[in-house]
Amino acid sequence: MDTVMQGNLQQHTGSVELYEMLTKLSGLDHAFLTSSGVMAWENAVKIAFHFKKTASRLLAFKSTFSGRTMTAAHVTDNPNYRKGLPETIPVDYIPFYDPFNAKESTELAVSKLNEYLYRYPDQHACMVFELIQGEGGFNVGSRSFFVALMSVLKKHNIAVYVDEIQTFGRTPDLFAFKMFKLEEYVDIVTIGKLSQVCATLFRSEMNPEKGLLSQTFTSSTTAIETSKIILKALSSKLYFGKKGKIARI
Numbered sequence: 001m002d003t004v005m006q007g008n009l010q011q012h013t014g015s016v017e018l019y020e021m022l023t024k025l026s027g028l029d030h031a032f033l034t035s036s037g038v039m040a041w042e043n044a045v046k047i048a049f050h051f052k053k054t055a056s057r058l059l060a061f062k063s064t065f066s067g068r069t070m071t072a073a074h075v076t077d078n079p080n081y082r083k084g085l086p087e088t089i090p091v092d093y094i095p096f097y098d099p100f101n102a103k104e105s106t107e108l109a110v111s112k113l114n115e116y117l118y119r120y121p122d123q124h125a126c127m128v129f130e131l132i133q134g135e136g137g138f139n140v141g142s143r144s145f146f147v148a149l150m151s152v153l154k155k156h157n158i159a160v161y162v163d164e165i166q167t168f169g170r171t172p173d174l175f176a177f178k179m180f181k182l183e184e185y186v187d188i189v190t191i192g193k194l195s196q197v198c199a200t201l202f203r204s205e206m207n208p209e210k211g212l213l214s215q216t217f218t219s220s221t222t223a224i225e226t227s228k229i230i231l232k233a234l235s236s237k238l239y240f241g242k243k244g245k246i247a248r249i
Helices: 013-026 037-051 070-075 099-119 143-155 221-234
Strands: 030-034 057-061 091-094 124-129 159-164 188-191 198-202
Touching: 013 030, 013 198, 013 221, 030 037, 037 070, 037 124, 037 159, 037 188, 037 198, 091 099, 099 124, 099 143, 124 143, 143 159
Parallel strands: 057 091, 057 124, 124 159, 159 188
Antiparallel strands: 030 198, 188 198
């Protein structure tokens, strides 16, 4: 029975326990398990568009990587991943943080964001944040840079979506958005890879109507139970903090 596949319509108690662990650890209100990282990403974007029904566009960083589904491949800032694919959604790209020109790069990013918001009023559902970029090079942002952008987004009722498929459990805090102390700004978060089970986490005000999120399978019983064990281990003081194992590595 350990290899039985779970789905959102047929779940065992382990799924409920994992939901509770993820919401408690993240501080967000809801969690939806999913079969892969890119599906967690797709669900996050669906939630954002469902929340802001006037929107038709997305914001993302230059050199971002989102995935290889039709929509995610188009948001990914690499034309090689969407050769032969039709355009699915318009995306406006913001330059990422430059640690060697912190003030200038922040001002440039905010200026570009305001330019897009003026050009396409009320048209953006969310901005996809990779707080640490991997595919586009090992690029690390800063709290002041992210806050400058997120503050503008909040004024325009645009959801802040942090994609942590790559970073979850790999920074000195379990969540990178907590490492950067961005809890008050974040609306949607996706996790995967290290967690074994991928998930979309979101605030209660973003909770969609019935039917928007559904999947044949979310994960296997084995993966769900493994994820619980991993989260329990990571929740100990051994791994995180300034003196934790991850910071030392």
